[in-house]
Structure formats: C-alpha cells, structure tokens
Amino acid sequence: MPVTKVLTAGIGEVDLRGIDAYRQRGGYTQWERVVRDLQPVDILNIAEKSGLRGRGGAGFPTGRKWSFLPKDKNVRYLVCNCDEAEPGTFKDHMLLEEAPHLVLEGMLIGAYAIASHHAFIYIRGEFLRGYEIFSAALEQARAAGFVGTNIFGTGFDLEITVHRGAGAYICGEETAMLNSLEGKRGEPRLKPPFPAVEGLYSKPTIVNNVETLAYLVPILERGPEWFAAVGTERSKGYKIVSVSGHVQKPGNYEIALGTPVREIIELAGGLRPGRTLMAVQPGGGSSACIFEEQLDWPYDYESMAKAGSMLGSGAFVVFDDTTDFVNCAYNLVRFFSHESCGQCTPCREGGSWMERVLERLVHARGVPGDYEMLLRIAGSITGLNLCPLGDSIEPFLKSVMLRFPEAFKARIVQTRETANA
Numbered sequence: 001m002p003v004t005k006v007l008t009a010g011i012g013e014v015d016l017r018g019i020d021a022y023r024q025r026g027g028y029t030q031w032e033r034v035v036r037d038l039q040p041v042d043i044l045n046i047a048e049k050s051g052l053r054g055r056g057g058a059g060f061p062t063g064r065k066w067s068f069l070p071k072d073k074n075v076r077y078l079v080c081n082c083d084e085a086e087p088g089t090f091k092d093h094m095l096l097e098e099a100p101h102l103v104l105e106g107m108l109i110g111a112y113a114i115a116s117h118h119a120f121i122y123i124r125g126e127f128l129r130g131y132e133i134f135s136a137a138l139e140q141a142r143a144a145g146f147v148g149t150n151i152f153g154t155g156f157d158l159e160i161t162v163h164r165g166a167g168a169y170i171c172g173e174e175t176a177m178l179n180s181l182e183g184k185r186g187e188p189r190l191k192p193p194f195p196a197v198e199g200l201y202s203k204p205t206i207v208n209n210v211e212t213l214a215y216l217v218p219i220l221e222r223g224p225e226w227f228a229a230v231g232t233e234r235s236k237g238y239k240i241v242s243v244s245g246h247v248q249k250p251g252n253y254e255i256a257l258g259t260p261v262r263e264i265i266e267l268a269g270g271l272r273p274g275r276t277l278m279a280v281q282p283g284g285g286s287s288a289c290i291f292e293e294q295l296d297w298p299y300d301y302e303s304m305a306k307a308g309s310m311l312g313s314g315a316f317v318v319f320d321d322t323t324d325f326v327n328c329a330y331n332l333v334r335f336f337s338h339e340s341c342g343q344c345t346p347c348r349e350g351g352s353w354m355e356r357v358l359e360r361l362v363h364a365r366g367v368p369g370d371y372e373m374l375l376r377i378a379g380s381i382t383g384l385n386l387c388p389l390g391d392s393i394e395p396f397l398k399s400v401m402l403r404f405p406e407a408f409k410a411r412i413v414q415t416r417e418t419a420n421a
C-alpha cells in the first residue's frame, strides 16, 4: 500500500530539529520567496486554489477563513493552535517535536498571508518536550534572521510568541484559547463576533491548526494544483491520521483524503490475529462510531458526515471484539464532563448526569430505565450549547448504545428496590 510522505517526510529517518538539517532539505526557501516576491493576497489565492481545509477539526476552508478579515484594520494576529487535547489525536504533538521548523515556517507564511506582524503559538501544557524543541528552533530561526525585524533585509517584521497552556481541553476551542492568551479564564466566548473580526486583544485574529499551517509550505513549494489534484471533490490533499486502538501498528499515517477506511486500518498493521472489527471512531473523541458496513467508504469530510460521524481532527480509533463499550463510553463521557467549562447548563449538567449513570453501569449496578434515561439525556444536549464541546459528549455514546444495546442492558442487574436498599 502506498505510504504518503509530505509533512511526515524525513520524520523517523533524519533529525529535523536542527535548522541546518531543515535547510538542507529546502527549508525556509518558501519563506524567503514569500517575503521577497509575494503579496499576502497571492498566498490567500494559492490557499484557496489548493482547497486546503482546516485540519483542527471543523474542516473550514483556510483561504476563505482568512478572507473574512476586515480590510481596513492594520493590526491582526495569527494564533497557531497546538493545544491538541482531543482524545486519540497525536499528530500536532509529533510535528512540534519532530519537525519544529516546518511548523514555524508554516506559521510565518500564514502570518504573512494575513498581513500580521505578530503570531502566537499556544502549546498544550503537557507538551513540555515539544515546547522546548520548538523554542530552540525559534531561537535558531531568529539568529538566522528569519524571525524578528527586517527579515531577509526587506524591512518586513514578524514576531513570534510561544505560550504554554495549563492542561485544559477547552482551551483548544479558539475563543477559549484567546481568553487564555489574554490571561483570562479559558472559557469560550459567544460568537459573533468571530475572531476574524474581533479576536485577540479585540483585534482581528486567525486561529489555525498546526497541521493546516504546516501544509502551506509544501503547497507553496509544489503549487496549489499539486495539492488539489489529490483527494476527493471537496476534500483535497493530504491528512495525517492518528491511528490507535486495536491495530498492530498504531501511529501517525499521512494519507490522501478519500482513502478507504479499510485501507487506513491495513496501513496500521490491521487487526490483531483472530480478532473481529466492531467499530471505528473516525474523528476524535467527539465523533460517533462507524461500523463494518462503512469500511469501504472514503475517509473524507463529506463521507464521514454522511456516515453520521465526522473526520474531525483525524484521530482514528479502532475497536475489536475485546472492547468493553460501556467502559469506553464512560471514559469519554467522564473526560468531556470533567473538561466542561460549566457555562452552559446542558453541557455541565447533562455531562455529569450521564457520567453518573454510566459509572453505575460500568460497575454492573445499573437500574431498570438506565438505558432509556441515558438515551434521553444524550438526546437533549446537542445543539443547545455555546461551543461544540457540549455537542461532543453524546455522539460516541449514542452510536455504541444503539449498535450494541445488549452490552449496556446486561449491566442492569439490580431492581430499583435493591439499588435503594
């Protein structure tokens, strides 16, 4: 099976953390070309032509997002989202640690594209090693004159600030991230206004994912047509998929969008001998499962949505017949409930009630009516919250409850009377 290597090229083979090694492979030539020869609008046009969509979760077209910036404001910020706390996602972590200069070059190009002179990178607090590696790469790039003032002697200035998070999943949501960067409590803001209009320090701001920004480098190098020629009609280009769970070779795999789900499982070594596939969670902890009958579906934004799930951040978790789905659902619901910032009642209360019911099912102490009650609560949360975290609590749970009802009902062993005794 063909293995694609674009952002992952060289990772695991050579040490790309040093600026010399990165430059030997053509690193920073696109950045120099951008500053010397291109206008921001040229990069926006290239991004639009390439069909690049955000790799952080929502899949929003990158060029279009940039085009929402007001034309008349001259202070703008770029924020590179490296919070990556979505369960099952570990691609940005890898890029930060193994290809820090690629991430930095992507950030520089992204900032130039939106005519920003100050970009931030928000790094998940737990990524201490990645933070240290990226900070060292930044200093190397600064010493080489690629960051700071009068870059390449052109008079163009661009500063980069590195900010570490403190371990809150919600700070990956773009407006919570902006609050956190401003030193406020990391909780989502009401939208509108959207960050492109009023973001960091009330200035127009673009938040882009690490992988999104990194793809700008090869897109500029090889041309937008090269990227757009791969993938499906609306899901163009490549994507790093973090494959985990019951496969023989879990890890990050870079694929062409539209690759069949079955082939991704095979890329990761397939199932363990003698095991049967039960489900795949294709787009991170927030996504619903897809099942055996969808294994030949293409892995792209549209197909995953049509399958009742989403591609999300590309976290692809495989479950075989040894899975305890009640335990898995409890684990995920507990995570989201714990990470809720508490502003919205359905998210705060719904999450914690589902967690409590699931906890007694895990311990086989369910009471009659629990199955129905769980489904009822799950059905009254989504669409009623300020940010998508609230809508992320139920998709996995509901998908496996409807597919494997007996696994849940088997944990209802007590009567109401014995439960109350």
Ligand SMILES: Cc1cc2nc3c(=O)[nH]c(=O)nc-3n(C[C@H](O)[C@H](O)[C@H](O)COP(=O)(O)O)c2cc1C
Binding pocket: 053, 054, 055, 056, 057, 058, 059, 060, 062, 065, 081, 082, 083, 084, 085, 086, 169, 170, 171, 172, 173, 174, 175, 207, 208, 209, 210, 212, 213, 387, 388, 389
């Ligand atoms: C609860 C929550 C957590 C999120 N975590 C991340 C994250 O860790 N990294 C990320 O890039 N986007 C995350 N997002 C999506 C961001 O809000 C935002 O859409 C994304 O950074 C935009 O970048 P993109 O357009 O390049 O995908 C999260 C969203 C929510 C609701």
Ligand code: SF4
Binding pocket: 170, 187, 188, 339, 340, 341, 342, 343, 344, 345, 347, 348, 385, 386, 387, 388, 389, 390, 391
């Ligand atoms: S949905 Fe949950 S995490 Fe998001 S703002 Fe509301 S309470 Fe906070």
